[in-house]
Amino acid sequence: MLLRDLAHARAGDKGDTSSIGVIAYRAEDYARLERLLTPERVRAHFSGIVHGEVRRYALPGIGALNFVMEGALGGGVTRSLALDAHGKCLASAMLEIELPDEA
Amino acid sequence: MTRSIRIGAGAGFSGDRIDPAVELAEQGGLHYLVFECLAERTIALAQLARQRDPEAGYDKLLAARMQAVLPACRRQGIRIVTNMGAANPLAAARKVAEVARGLGLAGLKVAALTGDDVADALRGTETPLDEGGTVAGLGNRLVSANAYLGAAPIAEALAGGAEVVVTGRVADPAMFLAPMIREFGWSLEDWPRLGRGTVVGHLLECAGQVTGGYFADPGFKDVPDLARLGFPLAEVTEDGDALLTKVPGSGGRVTPATCKEQLLYEVHDPARYLQPDVAADFTGVRLDPAGEDAVRITGGTGTARTGMLKVSVGCHEGWFGEGQISYAGPGALARGELARAVVRERLRLIGLEAEDLRLDLIGLDAIIGAGSAPAEPREVRLRVIGRCASAAAAERIGHEVDSLYLNGPASGGGVTTSVREVIGMRSCLVPAAMARPALHWLEA
Numbered sequence: 101m102l103l104r105d106l107a108h109a110r111a112g113d114k115g116d117t118s119s120i121g122v123i124a125y126r127a128e129d130y131a132r133l134e135r136l137l138t139p140e141r142v143r144a145h146f147s148g149i150v151h152g153e154v155r156r157y158a159l160p161g162i163g164a165l166n167f168v169m170e171g172a173l174g175g176g177v178t179r180s181l182a183l184d185a186h187g188k189c190l191a192s193a194m195l196e197i198e199l200p201d202e203a
Numbered sequence: 204m205t206r207s208i209r210i211g212a213g214a215g216f217s218g219d220r221i222d223p224a225v226e227l228a229e230q231g232g233l234h235y236l237v238f239e240c241l242a243e244r245t246i247a248l249a250q251l252a253r254q255r256d257p258e259a260g261y262d263k264l265l266a267a268r269m270q271a272v273l274p275a276c277r278r279q280g281i282r283i284v285t286n287m288g289a290a291n292p293l294a295a296a297r298k299v300a301e302v303a304r305g306l307g308l309a310g311l312k313v314a315a316l317t318g319d320d321v322a323d324a325l326r327g328t329e330t331p332l333d334e335g336g337t338v339a340g341l342g343n344r345l346v347s348a349n350a351y352l353g354a355a356p357i358a359e360a361l362a363g364g365a366e367v368v369v370t371g372r373v374a375d376p377a378m379f380l381a382p383m384i385r386e387f388g389w390s391l392e393d394w395p396r397l398g399r400g401t402v403v404g405h406l407l408e409c410a411g412q413v414t415g416g417y418f419a420d421p422g423f424k425d426v427p428d429l430a431r432l433g434f435p436l437a438e439v440t441e442d443g444d445a446l447l448t449k450v451p452g453s454g455g456r457v458t459p460a461t462c463k464e465q466l467l468y469e470v471h472d473p474a475r476y477l478q479p480d481v482a483a484d485f486t487g488v489r490l491d492p493a494g495e496d497a498v499r500i501t502g503g504t505g506t507a508r509t510g511m512l513k514v515s516v517g518c519h520e521g522w523f524g525e526g527q528i529s530y531a532g533p534g535a536l537a538r539g540e541l542a543r544a545v546v547r548e549r550l551r552l553i554g555l556e557a558e559d560l561r562l563d564l565i566g567l568d569a570i571i572g573a574g575s576a577p578a579e580p581r582e583v584r585l586r587v588i589g590r591c592a593s594a595a596a597a598e599r600i601g602h603e604v605d606s607l608y609l610n611g612p613a614s615g616g617g618v619t620t621s622v623r624e625v626i627g628m629r630s631c632l633v634p635a636a637m638a639r640p641a642l643h644w645l646e647a
Contacts, residue, residue: 108420108423108424108460108464109464110417110418110464110465110467110468112467112468112469112470113469114469114471115333115334115628115629115630116334117471119467119469119470119471121463121464121466121467121468121470123460123463123464123467125460148572149571149572155471157471157472157473157474159467159473159485159486161486161487161488161489161502162459162463162466162488162489162490163463164463164467166467166470166471166473168471168472175559176334176627176628177243177244177628178243178244178520178625178626178627178628179520179559179590179625181523181559181560181561181588181589182561182569182570183563183565183569183570183586184569189570189571190571193570193571
């Protein structure tokens with residue numbers, strides 16, 4: 101299944117850093133996201149786009165994970181040559197992550 | 204009964220819609236209406252505009268927005284706070300007074316907040332930039348340096364009777380925090396309340412992004428009536444808790460989910476959302492449904508401010524040159540790929556000097572890459588863009604795309620070309636004392 105089936109997301113930008121909030125639709129799915137959606141998994145998904153560190157902050161109270169990805173915006177929003185210089189579309193790209201079906 | 208105030212968000216960026224702000228002013232039962240219109244780079248561009256014309260350098264829609272909302276605001280005593288002053292808050296305040304006079308609103312009291320411009324104090328110093336290098340290293344490429352001011356001087360303007368407060372660079376949540384400080388008499392060291400107020404300000408600062416704008420994903424997250432999206436308002440209590448909602452009957456929706464997306468928007472460490480007034484802590488925030496299109500916000504807090512201010516530094520970074528051309532129908536992808544190879548070779552042959560160059564096929568690999576097995580697209584658009592030291596060099600990129608018409612693959616069409624100046628933004632931290640907030644008063 102895709103992450104999209106369990107969660108929604110929004111991307112923000114600051115300089116060359118993209119931050120993406122990933123939010124479980126249902127509170128009971130949060131633990132699963134926390135287990136499966138590791139910074140390593142996210143970094144691998146964005147290889148070729150994200151060139152720096154990926155940090156993850158957990159907000160269990162609202163069932164959300166916040167990913168902060170450095171070196172993700174082609175040197176920074178204002179000088180990036182990318183069509184989507186802000187990396188707004190990265191939130192949807194995040195939801196493409198494949199998750200194993202739970203046994 | 205607990206005292207509360209109602210604060211609305213009339214804009215979340217400089218190009219935002221105006222009619223939802225009018226709807227809020229007329230039907231929101233507001234005490235305050237805040238317009239956030241200043242993106243990171245906007246102020247550097249505004250600084251360049253001001254260098255060309257001393258009365259320019261503020262938001263292009265300032266007059267239109269004031270024209271639209273001032274009558275309703277004056278009638279109901281709604282005070283306006285906005286950063287539409289950009290690089291020239293004084294000229295912007297004069298414009299607000301002029302619009303008010305034109306509307307017959309004589310005596311309207313306007314305050315302009317200056318002091319965020321720290322370019323003269325910073326120029327030539329060894330202050331380290333977050334992106335590497337120092338301010339001195341930028342030399343004469345430096346265009347602007349503006350510190351993010353806090354809520355205190357805005358609260359002071361409101362206490363002084365300002366009906367409209369026009370600022371340059373201030374922290375976005377501070378424009379919402381200031382009315383709370385003013386109305387509830389919060390101490391500027393009351394970290395939990397300043398933290399909670401910052402949570403509310405952060406949720407409101409992007410206007411429609413919390414009422415269902417930028418949220419819809421058909422079949423997964425449906426939002427009614429985006430064409431008539433209502434902007435948010437918050438009823439804030441003196442403890443800093445709030446009820447976030449919108450005008451009944453307006454488009455969009457307010458749910459815990461819309462609020463959660465906005466709560467995390469552009470946040471790094473949610474335990475330390477650093478603001479000039481406070482380090483806000485979002486980790487204990489609760490967002491509970493409270494009826495139709497209403498969410499109760501509680502549980503925010505904060506710790507002491509750092510004493511440092513973030514500064515946005517604008518600098519000249521050369522010129523972008525860009526060209527695009529489309530290919531469609533059978534073989535579109537192959538012709539697009541051929542065109543890409545031809546332009547790459549041409550730019551090598553003419554010896555183009557570009558510091559950065561990128562050749563994408565829109566529809567294939569322009570945004571997130573092609574993936575493992577891309578389906579053959581029915582149409583693709585080649586996009587070639589580079590950053591060059593001169594406008595003349597940048598222009599050659601568009602020229603090479605344009606010349607594909609008679610020299611490239613078959614049936615390419617829809618060429619567009621552009622050349623634009625690049626103002627890059629860097630950031631650094633300075634001691635708060637470097638900024639010198641000052642209020643200037645005008646009357647319509």
